[in-house]
Amino acid sequence: xTTAAIxxxxxxxxxxxxxxxxxxxxxxxxxxxxxxxxxxxxxKTTTVSILTTLLxxxxxxxxxxxxxxxxxxxxxxxxxxxxxxxxxxxxxxxTMENLTxxxxxxxLRRPEARIGEVLEFVGFTGxxxxxxxxxxxxxxxxVGLAQALIHQPAVLFLDEPTSGLDPEGVKALRELILRVNxxxxxxxxxxxxxxxxxxxxxxxxxILRSGRLVHHGTLADTVGAFxxxxxxxxxxxxxxxxxx
Amino acid sequence: xxxxxxxxxxxxxDLRHDRIVWIVLGTLGVAVVLSVIVASLDYxxxxxxxxxxxxxxxxxxxxVTPAAPQLFPLTLLRGGMEYVEVLAALxxxxxxxxxxxxxxxxxxxDLLLTRARSGTSIVMGKLAxxxxxxxxxxxxxxxxxxxxxxxxxxxxIGLHEVARVxxxxxAGWVYxxxxxxxxxxxxxxxxxxxxxxxxxLVAWLVVVxxxxxxxxxxxxxxxxxxxxxxxxxxxKTDEHAVLDHFTxxxxxxxxxxxxxxxxxxxxxTFATLGIKDTYNGQSLAFxxxxxxxxxxxxxxxTAAALTLAAASGRRIHxxxxx
Numbered sequence: 001x002t003t004a005a006i007x008x009x010x011x012x013x014x015x016x017x018x019x020x021x022x023x024x025x026x027x028x029x030x031x032x033x034x035x036x037x038x039x040x041x042x043x044k045t046t047t048v049s050i051l052t053t054l055l056x057x058x059x060x061x062x063x064x065x066x067x068x069x070x071x072x073x074x075x076x077x078x079x080x081x082x083x084x085x086x087x088x089x090x091x092x093x094x095t096m097e098n099l100t101x102x103x104x105x106x107x108l109r110r111p112e113a114r115i116g117e118v119l120e121f122v123g124f125t126g127x128x129x130x131x132x133x134x135x136x137x138x139x140x141x142x143v144g145l146a147q148a149l150i151h152q153p154a155v156l157f158l159d160e161p162t163s164g165l166d167p168e169g170v171k172a173l174r175e176l177i178l179r180v181n182x183x184x185x186x187x188x189x190x191x192x193x194x195x196x197x198x199x200x201x202x203x204x205x206x207i208l209r210s211g212r213l214v215h216h217g218t219l220a221d222t223v224g225a226f227x228x229x230x231x232x233x234x235x236x237x238x239x240x241x242x243x244x
Numbered sequence: 245x246x247x248x249x250x251x252x253x254x255x256x257x258d259l260r261h262d263r264i265v266w267i268v269l270g271t272l273g274v275a276v277v278l279s280v281i282v283a284s285l286d287y288x289x290x291x292x293x294x295x296x297x298x299x300x301x302x303x304x305x306x307x308v309t310p311a312a313p314q315l316f317p318l319t320l321l322r323g324g325m326e327y328v329e330v331l332a333a334l335x336x337x338x339x340x341x342x343x344x345x346x347x348x349x350x351x352x353x354d355l356l357l358t359r360a361r362s363g364t365s366i367v368m369g370k371l372a373x374x375x376x377x378x379x380x381x382x383x384x385x386x387x388x389x390x391x392x393x394x395x396x397x398x399x400x401i402g403l404h405e406v407a408r409v410x411x412x413x414x415a416g417w418v419y420x421x422x423x424x425x426x427x428x429x430x431x432x433x434x435x436x437x438x439x440x441x442x443x444x445l446v447a448w449l450v451v452v453x454x455x456x457x458x459x460x461x462x463x464x465x466x467x468x469x470x471x472x473x474x475x476x477x478x479x480k481t482d483e484h485a486v487l488d489h490f491t492x493x494x495x496x497x498x499x500x501x502x503x504x505x506x507x508x509x510x511x512x513t514f515a516t517l518g519i520k521d522t523y524n525g526q527s528l529a530f531x532x533x534x535x536x537x538x539x540x541x542x543x544x545x546t547a548a549a550l551t552l553a554a555a556s557g558r559r560i561h562x563x564x565x566x
Contacts, residue, residue, distance in 0.1 A: 052358050054564065074361050082358045088351035090254070092261035097254075104250040105359040147355070 003066075005030040005155050005187035006051065011060035013046050013211075020046040022211040023060070028204070030154075033181050033188040035198035035219075037236060038208035044191040045085070047208070048159050051189070052082050065154040078107065081148030081186075085160040087140055091133030095119070095143055098132055099150060106151035118146045122176055138169035145176060149186075156180060158190045162197055174201055195232045199223070205232075207239045215239035247361055251369020252376065255343060259377055264342065268335040269381055272328065273388045279323025280392040287315055287397075316524050317399030318408055318517040321389055325513045328385065328416050329506050333452050336378065336420035337444050340427025343370045345437045348563045363560030367428055367553050374424045378417055386413035407528070412513040415539070418546050419509040423448070425549035432556040432563065452506045459501035464490075505545040508538040 006028040013021040021043040028034045038044050049055035051064055053073040062069045065079035089098045096115065103111030119125050124142040127135075132143060141161070148156055158177070162170045178201060180186050192198060198205055198219070205222055207215040215222070215235070222235045259265050290313045298309060344367075347353040360366045386409050393409075394401045427444055434440035460466050464487075468475045473483045487494055501507040515523040515535045523531050 054354060054357055054561070077358055077360075080358065082355070084351075084354050086351060088355070090258055090352060091350070093254075093257055097257055101250065101254045101257075102355065102359060105247060105356075109246075 003030050004028060004063075005032070006034075006062070006064050006189060008047075008051075008062045009060055011047070011050065011062055012058050013043075013050060013055065014058045020211050021050075021057070024208075024211075024213050026206060026213060026216060028187065028189065030187050031181070031185055032204050033177065033190065033202045035190050035192055035202035035205045036208060037192065037195065037198060037205055039193065041210075042208040043211040044193075044208060045159060046211075048082075048157050048189070048191055052080060052157055053077055078151070079154045081151070081153035081156045083141075083144045083148045083156070083158045083161055085163055085191075087144035089132040089140065089143065089147075092131060094129050094131055095124070095146075096128040098143065099128075099147055102147045103150045108151060111150065114150060115146075118149050121149070121179070122146045123172070137164050138166065138172070141165060141169065141173060142176075145173070145180075149180065149184075152184065153186065155187045155189060158188065160191055160193070162192070162194065170197075177201055195236060199232050207236060209239075247365050248369045248372055251360070251366060252372035255370050255373025256376060258346075259339070259373070262339075262342070264335070264339060265377065265381075268332075268339070269384060272332060272335075272381070272385055275327035275331065276321070276324035276385060276389050277392045277396070279327065280320045280389070280396050283320040283323060284397045287313070287320070314524075315399070316518045317393050317397055317401075318405060319519050319524075320393050320397045320399070321409070321412075321517055322514070322519045324385075324389055325412065325510070325517065325519070329419075329510055329513075330452055332416060332420050333423045333506065334448055336374075336423035337427045337448055339377070340374060340424035341431050341441055341444055343374060343424075344428055344431040344563065345440065348437060353560070353563045357561065357564070362557065363432075364554050364557030366560060367432060367557035371421075371425060371428055371550065371553055374428075375417075375421055378420045378424065382413045382417045382420070385416070386410055408516050408518075411516050411528075415509055415512050415516070415542070418542055419505060422505055422542070422546040422549045425546065425553040429549065429553040429556040432553070432560055435562050451504045455500060455504040456507045456510070459497055459504075459507065462493075462497040462500070502538070502541055505542055508542040508545070511535060512538045512542070 004027045006026070008024055008026040011021055011024040012019065020041075024043070024047065036044050036047060046055065050057045051062055051069060053069055053076050056070065064076045067075040067079060069076050090101070093101070099115045099118075100111055103115060108114060115128070116125075119128060122142045122145050124139070124146060127139070132140065135143065145161075148158075161177070162173055165173060174197065177188060177190070181188055190197075190202065202219055204218045205215070206213055219232075223232050294310070294313055301308065301310065347356065356366055357363070360369075389409050389412075390401055390406060393399050393405070399405075426447065430443050430447075431437070431440040434443065465472045465483075473486075478486070511520075512535045514520040515531045516528075518524045518526070523534065
């Protein structure tokens, strides 16, 4: 039996009278690249926020890398990397200063060598003495990925990782995500509303509609039901109508 | 502990590029130097008046020589200490506010929260960084104060003077730490940055300006410029005898004044530097006897502010953008 990297049971979250997440139950095995699809406001970011300990769920339980997000939040933080949709850094600090700070917060005492290794991995060498405030969106995204990977996390959370990137940036980031998973065995949980990205990157998908999981399965099974070029798009809309 | 040090170090790196730090240091330094220049000119004017008076007395054939005005060199720092009391508090508040508000406006708080052990450690790390920054600024102010008293005031600076100004510097450090801790706590606990800033400015206005001003206005000796008792040529012992009849009033007035940390800081530094007549030329032991309760009061205020700031860390998630 495969160990679950992420395990979610009956997770519900309400913002006042609005239910953002409604009884979500989901198990993601180790080593998967999981894509969570959904329209704007479907509850994707709420799910990631709960799993990354940024938000406390109204009810239900969740564990990441074997640690309960509510009871063992510090252990969860040590096990995860997180790349927010609009990644922000200390713009007046250099790449090296930013990464050193986040590495030390993650418990790395002498992070210099690891920073070099990760910067090389994300293809961002030669900029370590430059201020992050001078970087383009694509460059910041690479630094963002480097900070998320600096402590070699077991699970990596990516919130709309390709948002705002040009086609070259999207392609480069996609290749990096695949390499992180292949080379380091990192489980990846990715929020997106871009079906094309899921097709090219993910091994399994979940579809959220208004806070409810209306579909969960491997990518192959999902698109297999619709043997056409726009298979995932058909599956996406079908899930919204048949399951809920 | 390592996490607190990491956060403190980052805070210092970040502040290194912040113009407000250099504005603070420049403004306080210039204010101290200017106040020493003004006080020195005033003393020289008094000395010139005295010399003219002595010349007149001598010309009239009188053998009596009037007493020369006394200069206790550190009293030249009175204006400088008042600037620290008012301006440094405001700057400490702005820097403390900025340390938290910038995490919100930049959106870096999410990355911090997915790394740090707890919100309390984030807040304490930031305060540790601010404490180091203010220690450096206060050390610079102490050096500037001593150098300006020696070079502009023409006074000889010995070990006693260095110790007294250094003590005033330490008191200033505790005082600004209070304001930075209050700013960090209020900004962390308030959902809206503008609301936090307004609350802090009101607190500064009340504690630094309004309460001490009410206390000063209630002081019977302040009813006449230069002092009521001095104008009436009433000796200190008689002044105390008069005031003994108004103990309840005086206790209320004093209670109001010491409810402001600014007044506690002022009373201690004015005593230490000999700006208050009672403490002119007195030993540090004598000054301690007269002022230790102000020191304990200021330390209690600062400890309370630090505790509040640490507790506010538990609510740091309110800084997240919704």
